Amino acid sequence: MHTTLIDAATLSRHLDDPRWVILDCRHDLIHPHAGHDSFAIGHIAGAQFANVDTDLSGAKSAADGKFLGRHPLPGRAALIQTLRGFGINDDTQVVAYDAHGGMFAARLWWLLRWVGHPAVAVLDGGLVAWQAAGLPMVTHAERRTPGAISERASLVSTVAVDDVLANLSTHARTVVDARAADRYRGENETIDPVGGHIPGAKNRFFKDNLTPDGRFKDAAQLKAEFAPLFDEPSQAIMQCGSGVTACHNLLALEVAGLPGAALYPGSWSEWVGDPNRPVATGN
The missing domain is CATH 3.40.250.10 (Rhodanese-like domain)
Structure with missing residues (x-):
């Protein structure tokens, strides 16, 4: 497997x-x-x-x-x-x-x-x-006989927007943003019309998980690079623009032998859907 x-x-x-x-x-x-x-x-x-x-x-x-x-x-x-x-x-x-x-x-x-x-x-x-x-x-498309996969107990965890909002006060968990630095700082309005990041979030661009040839770095290097961001993976929340590239950081953590971080599925695009939620910009 x-x-x-x-x-x-x-x-x-x-x-x-x-x-x-x-x-x-x-x-x-x-x-x-x-x-x-x-x-x-x-x-x-x-x-x-x-x-x-x-x-x-x-x-x-x-x-x-x-x-x-x-x-x-x-x-x-x-x-x-x-x-x-x-x-x-x-x-x-x-x-x-x-x-x-x-x-x-x-x-x-x-x-x-x-x-x-x-x-x-x-x-x-x-x-x-x-x-x-x-x-x-x-170039031809494949057609498969329908399968019968069943729904089983989840192997991952998520947090909702209210959990992330509450975390601004408790500081119990570390939010890690997988977007490029310019989007994190609020400088790319093409993709993020409302720019910036969740206050207190740290930035780990998903491409930092890769070597120059586009393959994942080895487990030891990934583990060393994630170490400064949080003490335990279970204390971390991964987010990005819309919950897609955050999964790249979660995969890198799994490769590094650091499972347990949660995904914030709505991520930045949901966060800024309510103008009452605070936004930070810059570094």
Whole structure:
């Protein structure tokens, strides 16, 4: 069972294994159709396309009209049905990949763990590593027989916006923001119309988890780099713009042998949906 990362060579040996499901999670925050368009041009043999906006996210507003962020979690029952549509069973090994260092694939990794499925890994180095190894790409889409994955006890934890708000007073936990430094400081209005960060949050850009070739740093290096941010992972809350790249930090923590941090799914986009919540800018 692969539960964090998998290399291209190992994945290539399982392309014809019916017990494995490969999901392409390529996406672009500015151009939402770019991921599917790239998939149509070429993808790993046997892969299916998982849309971050629709398959891996839920409605942006609650029934009462409350804004939940750009990429709220899907309902657990709805997610199970989506995963079954991809042909996933309880004994399926799932592999997620993208072309962005795991930026979006980590979201699928976390979601599967959220519904209790441990056999999910992110392709280390993504499509870039696959192509660098000279491995095949195809253009035809795969269709799988529906699966029967069941919902089991969650392997991860979450916090709600009210928990994060209360933490401003208790300081019981450390919020870690996975966005780029300019977004954290409030200097990128293209993606974050209301810029800045949650007061007291520390910044750990998700790309800092990677080596120059786009692969994850080794466990020892990741552990050393996360050490200054908090004493115990259980005291940490991971967030980002909309709950997607925060999962990259959670995957890096798992690789480092530091499990237990929680995800704030609504993240910055939900936080600034209420102008009464405080905002910090700069460093």
